[in-house]
Amino acid sequence: MKIAVIGGTGRIGSPLVAALRAAGHEAVPHARSTGVDLLTGEGLEQALAGADVLIDVTQSPTSDDSSLAFFEATMDHLLAAADKAGVRHAVLLSIVGVDQVPGLGYYRAKVHQENLLKAGPVPYSIVRATQFFEFIEEVMSWSADGDTVRLSSTPLQPVAGADVVQVVAEVAVGAPLDGILDIAGPDVLPLDELGRITLAARGDSRTVTTDNTVPPFGAVPGDAIIAKDGARITPTHYRDWLAG
DSSP states (O other): OEEEEEEESSSSSSHHHHHHTTTOOOEEESSSSGGBBBBTTHHHHHHHHTTTTTOOOOOOOOSSSSSSHHHHHHHHHHHHHHHHOOOOEEEHHHHHHHHOOHHHHOHHHHHHHHHHHSSSOOOOEEEEEOOOOGGGGHHHTTTTETEEEEOOOOEEEOHHHHHHHHHHHHHHTSSOOOOOOEEEOOOEEEHHHHHHHHHHHHTTTEEEEEEEEEETTTGOOOOTTTTOOOOOOOSSHHHHHHHH
8 A cells, every 4th residue: 555644754653654664565754854734735735646545643833722723724734635636544643532631722622633534525544542651751841840740640541652653554554444443551550650650760769749730631530531441452561661
């Protein structure tokens, strides 16, 4: 298959392109650095010419309410170009529980992006993943202050980025789901505990303090972003990933 990977030079996109090529597919990465601008639509027609499948793993450059305009514009351009090119399957990477957290502007924007895809002209699959292992230390950096890291006790079920890549690649080469597949790691742990596990593994002497007002996950109600029945549970455990 010829597969266009939009956002194909990023954290997920690059290994996704490599995995698809290793499986024998013609996977082509597209991003602003390759001449494709989703906000304007520039380069999209050429990028999708002859493609059987497109995969969208792009992220908004902002995480606030302005991300809504980004996802609306980019999905409109992407669907128009895909329809014109005769793309047979559009795959979108999204977030588990994204429709259960109305208090987060970025999550509301992702729901809008999903809805645009569902209503569009191209058969689709939406893969919702929980928070990536690779994201935990970034989250910790947002609320770090000297020797203390403040984190909420929000339950998370993080997943290895490499496992996400494998599932997205599998979905992309299959028949469109015309629905949603949730994927998550095998362990459910509070974010503050994930922080303590991470610091211990890194030999970092800082202390984690529990603070359920810390954004963004302090705004998450209960177990809203934990995978529910029917989710695909991936094999890699967070502690093993840290040790690797």
